[in-house]
Structures are given as structure tokens and as C-alpha cells.
Amino acid sequence: MKEILDYRDVKQNELRAHTFFKWMNSEGPPLNDKFQFMPIMIIFVMNFRDMNKWVIRFDDSDNELKAVINSSTTEDETHSRLFLEDWRKFHFDDHLDWKPSDVLWWLFLADDTEPFRRFGVDFMRLCVDDNNDPLMRFAHSEAGEACGHVFFENIAPLAEKLSIQNGLNYRYFGMHHLELETGHVLESEGVFEHETLTAAQRQTGLNLAERMFTIFDGIHDSFYAYVEKYCEANTTPVRNCNRKNSRAAEHEAEEDVISTPSLNDASQVDSSQSALQNHLNMRKEEIENHEFFHWMKETPLPAVKKLQRFIPLWAVDIFGYRDLNKYAMKYKNPVNNLEKQTNRIASNLSNHSQLFLQDWIELELDELISWPVSDMLDFLFLDYMMDTHRENLIKFGMLALKYKDPVVRLWFMDILEASGHSFFRNTRELALEAEKNENICLDYLADRHLITHQKYDTTLDADIKQLNVTKENKKIIDSLIDIVFDALTKNLDLSLFAAKSNKFSIR
The missing domain is CATH 1.20.910 (Heme Oxygenase; Chain A)
Structure with a gap:
């Protein structure tokens, strides 16, 4: 397992250099404006609960390895509620002024969010390809946790500064969440790292971890694409209301x-x-x-x-x-x-x-x-x-x-x-x-x-x-x-x- 964890550390450091984090930590945008990318996060964050409840979690906890992973999913599935809590504190309902149909469009049809619909299935595929082996599930879950830690170690200090300015506690973006995002599967330290893998398991684990890092590279690419397209232009996504495929149009x-x-x-x-x-x-x-x-x-x-x-x-x-x-x-x-x-x-x-x-x-x-x-x-x-x-x-x-x-x-x-x-x-x-x-x-x-x-x-x-x-x-x-x-x-x-x-x- 050590080889997989070493690979995790290398890829985690590579993610820290992503352009999105350079933008987040730049001097240019006002502090509040740095959180205007929240709409592009919706699918990933809200689906994260489902991934923990019905994809990552094992049906049983008949050994310590499965029990640790399942325990971690129980905590992780709570994050989407914190996201909605912060969403309301940033007044995004008023800022976007979307109707329910606009929300449906953004979640399920918009070009900007298409990568996240693909990422969701890619994530599920990892939990099929690991064949319910808890060691292999740990390999890609640990990679995901490492990516999450990079995100929150960058954004939590900004949220804390904003909290000092306006007196609001941002539990999703702030230190509350960072303290939960240790960069590891929760309570896994001392359990997995000394496990011995076969050559086939080691190769599979590395492949699964690599695929997870690829997903998160794509996620952050999409975050930054949203920043460039909307945040820097001070605009928000707007649905094209042209009607397509109507009965009248088809004749x-x-x-x-x-x-x-x-x-x-x-x-x-x-x-x-x-x-x-x-x-x-x-x-x-x-x-x-x-x-x-x-x-x-x-x-x-x-x-x-x-x-x-x-x-x-x-x-x-x-x-x-x-x-x-x-x-x-x-x-x-x-x-x-x-x-x-x-x-x-x-x-x-x-x-x-x-x-x-x-x-x-x-x-x-x-x-x-x-x-x-x-x-x-x-x-x-x-x-x-x-x-x-x-x-x-x-x-x-x-x-x-x-x-x-x-x-x-x-x-x-x-x-x-x-x-x-x-x-x-x-x-x-x-x-x-x-x-x-x-x-x-x-x-x-x-x-x-x-x-x-x-x-x-x-x-x-x-x-x-x-x-x-x-x-x-x-x-x-x-x-x-x-x-x-x-x-x-x-x-x-x-x-x-x-x-x-x-x-x-x-x-």
C-alpha cells in the first residue's frame, strides 16, 4: 500500500499547483467575489451525498477495512447540507434569480455542467472496477480525500477572512470543513498503510487512484473555466429559452x-x-x-x-x-x-x-x-x-x-x-x-x-x-x-x- 500512498502524495502536490488555486489566492478579485464560482460546484457537491450513501459504502461491515470506509461515508454524506447553508449566506438565490426550470437546465442539460454528469458515472465506475475489495476502494477513496484536502486548505482561510469581515460562519467552506478533511479516509490511519498487496492489487490500486486524480483534475478545470467565463465577466449562466422539438415545429x-x-x-x-x-x-x-x-x-x-x-x-x-x-x-x-x-x-x-x-x-x-x-x-x-x-x-x-x-x-x-x-x-x-x-x-x-x-x-x-x-x-x-x-x-x-x-x- 505504501507505493499507492506515495503516488497519492505526488499527485496531491501536483493538484496544489492548479490554475484555479492560483486564481483563488491572487490579489485581484475582492474576497466575496472569489466564492462566485459556487454554481459550478452544485452537481459535484450534491451528488457527493449519493456517492457516499449508495456507491462507496459497502452493504455490510463484516471486517475492519469495510467498517472504516463505511464510517467515513457516514460523515461525508452530511456535507451537501452545509453547502446549501453557505449558499444561502452568499445570497445566491437572489444573485441568480433562477426559476426551478433554470435549476433543472443547469443540473441536467447545460453545456457548462456536462463534465460533472460524466464525472459522476466515472466515479461510479471506480466502485465497480474495484470489485468490492476494500483495499482497492481505499486506494481511490484516499486519492479523493487527498484532492478534497487541497481544495479546503486553499479555500478555508479565505472563508475565515470573510467571516471576520461580515460575522457569518461558513461551515462548508471554512475551518469546520477543513478540520474534517484531513486528507485521509476518516479514521483510516494505522489501518490500511501497512497492508501488503499482491502485484495485481498494487497495479489495480494505482490505476484506480490515477483515475480518481484525473476526475479531480477535470473538476478543477471546470471550476476555472466557470471563473473565466462568468466570474471574471461578472455575469451568471442564462438558459437559452428557444423551444426545440415541439410537436408544432415537427409537423x-x-x-x-x-x-x-x-x-x-x-x-x-x-x-x-x-x-x-x-x-x-x-x-x-x-x-x-x-x-x-x-x-x-x-x-x-x-x-x-x-x-x-x-x-x-x-x-x-x-x-x-x-x-x-x-x-x-x-x-x-x-x-x-x-x-x-x-x-x-x-x-x-x-x-x-x-x-x-x-x-x-x-x-x-x-x-x-x-x-x-x-x-x-x-x-x-x-x-x-x-x-x-x-x-x-x-x-x-x-x-x-x-x-x-x-x-x-x-x-x-x-x-x-x-x-x-x-x-x-x-x-x-x-x-x-x-x-x-x-x-x-x-x-x-x-x-x-x-x-x-x-x-x-x-x-x-x-x-x-x-x-x-x-x-x-x-x-x-x-x-x-x-x-x-x-x-x-x-x-x-x-x-x-x-x-x-x-x-x-x-x-
Whole structure:
């Protein structure tokens, strides 16, 4: 382990020389202005809680090494609340004056924040590639802690100076946080450094640590890019409000823009897959009878009011589906036709969410919810209902990264699409009624997802349902069916509760 820790020290010192820290410690900008880069931190900081709860943490603590890592994640998951506390002290809600739709754009669609959506999946990939070996998880976690210490050793003194000026205590940026960021996995000293690694473990550990430092190099590159683009120009990000892919703009017939029910025609299924297809069909039939869909059909409310009562709960799922397909399902360097097919399908599926932001605006959710930025972030990342949605999405991402066989990934995408059939069949009915009655356009909820697809020659695609599937892959796919539909059931339960209790106070 000593070789990995020595490497950590070298890379930590290299990070200290980053241009971002030179800017932070320069004499030019006023002290308060040096914290105006906070908006570019949002995704990393708020997702950090999720990474600790559902990615880094082991399911059990059956040995000392796992117990130490798990204990560290319990402390680290609290930091996002401190960030929101400091955000409010810097009056960023007033400074940005963003609507909820602007927050969604910044988190899930803006070009400036795209690297952070990729970094999130890269981070998850580390915890897949370490094969749940606590020594390997320590190797990349320790690298991450070293990077965090560099950030706070630079910024905490500035926050303390600002505290003296204005009398406010900045617990995220100040000494409170620096004292927690020792540069090591919490309480790990004396536990890991004397562990002996095999040659293979040492090489894997060095590779994982290197990848973590690469992620943090990219994070700080993005911090400084934001500084140059916005802070030094004394401006803030503004969403382009041009409407794209609307039904009116496409001039397509109604029947031509409804999403296809499946990735493949399952009318002919190879005998090795018949049990899988039967299992999938059974779960689809079960979910069709969920009480939430009965509420959608039978409750005597206008269609637009029904949609407004539950749609905010699905924001993370809908936008996160983009990143799941773009960064977890796709192969970086596809080597065969099935991997290329996976990439083509994943690329199209990743486009669907761009329609949702316009639906949000058309439903007037900005006006109905009217939360400032910090309250919107609190809802998306800290609300107990949203925890369930985000945990499910992270679980899907980890599974997509774990199972690299294209047959499994193609099946996985098919399962995810199939799980949405009942949901979109019901939202479509409400969306069509709302469009007619309210003179609005709801392309996403009306299931016109195909208008975002890039066309390609589908004759190149294999029908995955007609391929022979190995016994091992059948077991994996069978479990994926239950994982996806069990997660959907939980989400629908929450939607039913939110709709009935009027969680969002829709009048």
C-alpha cells in the first residue's frame, strides 16, 4: 500500500499547483467575489451525498477495512447540507434569480455542467472496477480525500477572512470543513498503510487512484473555466429559452411520433429467452394494475392538475435516464456489431429528456412551485421521496457498468423501456387532454420521444430476442427484470402518495 500512498502524495502536490488555486489566492478579485464560482460546484457537491450513501459504502461491515470506509461515508454524506447553508449566506438565490426550470437546465442539460454528469458515472465506475475489495476502494477513496484536502486548505482561510469581515460562519467552506478533511479516509490511519498487496492489487490500486486524480483534475478545470467565463465577466449562466422539438415545429402526424413499445419485436423469441420474456410480460401486467394508474384515470380533476401533482417527483429519473444511457450503457470503444448497436440505441434514448424541460414549463410548474434555487436543490437531493428515485437510478447505473456483455445491456435497456409502457400510456392520455383543454404542448408526457431520435439503418441491428442467451446471462437478465420493476413500484407508490396528499400544493 505504501507505493499507492506515495503516488497519492505526488499527485496531491501536483493538484496544489492548479490554475484555479492560483486564481483563488491572487490579489485581484475582492474576497466575496472569489466564492462566485459556487454554481459550478452544485452537481459535484450534491451528488457527493449519493456517492457516499449508495456507491462507496459497502452493504455490510463484516471486517475492519469495510467498517472504516463505511464510517467515513457516514460523515461525508452530511456535507451537501452545509453547502446549501453557505449558499444561502452568499445570497445566491437572489444573485441568480433562477426559476426551478433554470435549476433543472443547469443540473441536467447545460453545456457548462456536462463534465460533472460524466464525472459522476466515472466515479461510479471506480466502485465497480474495484470489485468490492476494500483495499482497492481505499486506494481511490484516499486519492479523493487527498484532492478534497487541497481544495479546503486553499479555500478555508479565505472563508475565515470573510467571516471576520461580515460575522457569518461558513461551515462548508471554512475551518469546520477543513478540520474534517484531513486528507485521509476518516479514521483510516494505522489501518490500511501497512497492508501488503499482491502485484495485481498494487497495479489495480494505482490505476484506480490515477483515475480518481484525473476526475479531480477535470473538476478543477471546470471550476476555472466557470471563473473565466462568468466570474471574471461578472455575469451568471442564462438558459437559452428557444423551444426545440415541439410537436408544432415537427409537423409530424400524431401516429408517427409515438414511441415504439420495445427495442425489438418480441413476437419471435429464441427458446433460451422464452422464460425471460414471460417474466417480463408478467411484471408488465402486474404494474398495469398499480393503484396510481387507477388514480390517474378515475380521479375527478382536470388532466393538467393531475400531471402537476406528481410530475416533479420524476425530474431526476427523466433527466438521469439521459446520463444512464449516455455514459453507463454506451461503450467507449465498441468492438463488435452488438456493442455498436447498443451505442446507437443508447444515443437515441439519451435524447428523450430534452423534451421534458419544455413540458415542465408548459405545465407552469415554475409558477406553481416557485421555489428559489436552494429550495429546489433541497427537494431534488435531500427530500426523502427523491432519495428513493435517485437510489434506484444509481443502482441502474452501477448495474449497467457492471454487466459489460452487450446482450445483457440490450436486454437491460429493453427492460427499462418496457417498464415505462404503462406510465407513458397513462401520461399520454392526460397529456392529450391537457393539450386540448389548455392549449399547451406536452411532447415528453405525450410520448412523442421519437422526434428526438437520429435515424439510422435498423437492418444492421440484431434482434436480441432471437439470440441464444447463456445460462449465466439468463440469470442476470432475470434479476434485472425484478430490480427494475421493484424500483418502479416504489416510485409509483410515492407518486400515488404525493398526488393524493397534494405534496406540491396544486390548486
